[in-house]
Amino acid sequence: MVAVVFGARGGVGRHVVTGLLAAGVRVRATSRFPDPAGLPAGTPVVAADLERPETLPDALRGAETAFIYARPLGIEGFVAAAESAGVRHVVLLSSGAVVHPGSQDSPIARQHRAVEVALERSGLAWTFLRGGMFASNVGWWWRDSIRARVAVRLPYPDAQTAPVHERDLAALAVAALTGPGHARRAYTVHGPESLTLRRQVEHLGDAIGREVRVEVVSPDEARASLGRIVPPAAVDATLGLWEAGTRAPAEVSTVVEEITGRPGYDFAQWARDHAEDFR
Incomplete structure (x- = not known):
């Protein structure tokens, strides 16, 4: 079996490559x-871009399965190329935003749902991994502050989220691509614990061996800071999630353990895995 992994050098994709190889699958990275x-x-690594359909036939030739991420502008071209190549099963890294209340008003949810719908209407078997708050997001938010030894500025330090480790998303992708029972299934994937943003910062401090201070700022100040590093839609989604996290614990999930047989990785483990990024 040949599995094609799109975005193979990304945070999730590279772990999908490693997991498939460990399972004895022939991998073509793109x-x-x-x-x-x-x-x-x-x-083997080949050039391919999900938004450039002319690059897809060569990448998919002879493949039986594929791992993709959401690119709505290219999804019709991908479906056509995958069906023509004889691909049987596609795993999509989607977003938990598609099942949030008010998802119809969320640009992030609409982007991912458009790709889901195209796959649902195709002749391909599919599995959707609807990731919640990616633990890796904190790299965008806090890495520069921590490396510069200045305080992490938070509008809602006691807001709770349940960060999911990219290795857990990859493990689910590998399970879906190599085992039975995952076709036409959508898994919403959160981390195994709900914890405050303040506690997440503490875990990062523990991982790098020094205290990291937290400074409380206004939502407007946080919006301006986030706006310098992420797109506007991501700013709105992040602040909305944090604000909601002040009212109740974050939703957690056990799907990783149910499917892979091992517990999902907690945020403390993620912090240890990525400690060098913050030093």
Whole structure:
């Protein structure tokens, strides 16, 4: 079996590559700029872009399965190329935003749902991994402050989220691509624990061996800071999630353990895995 992994050098994709290889699957990695850096030695890497349909037939030739991420502008071209190549099963890294209340008003939810709908209407078997709050988001939010040894500025330090480790999302993708029973299934994936943003900062401090201070700022100040590093839709989604997290614990999930047989990784483990990024 040949599995094609799109975005193979990304945070989730590279773990999907590693997991598939460990399961004995032949992997063809793709990237817009084919560079094997960060991938297991000998992994074939080809140039492909989900938004450029002319790059897809060669990438998918002879493949039976594929892992993709949400690119609505190219999804019809992907479906056509995958069906023509004989691909049987596609795993999509989607977003938990599609099942949130008010998802019809969320640009992020609409983007991911458009890709889901195209796959649902296709002749392909599919599995959707609807990831909640990615733990890796804190790299965007807090890494520069922590590396500069200045306070992490938070509007809602006691808001709770349930960050999900990218390795857990990858493990689910590997399970879906290599085992039975996952076709036409959608899994909403949160982390295994709800914890405050303040506690997450403390875990990062523990991982790098020094205290990291938290400074409370207004939502407007946080909006301005986030706006310098992420798109407007992501700013709104992040602040909305944080504000909601002040009213109730975040939703957690056990789907990783149910499918893989091991518990999901907690945020403390994620912090240890990524400690060098924050030093």
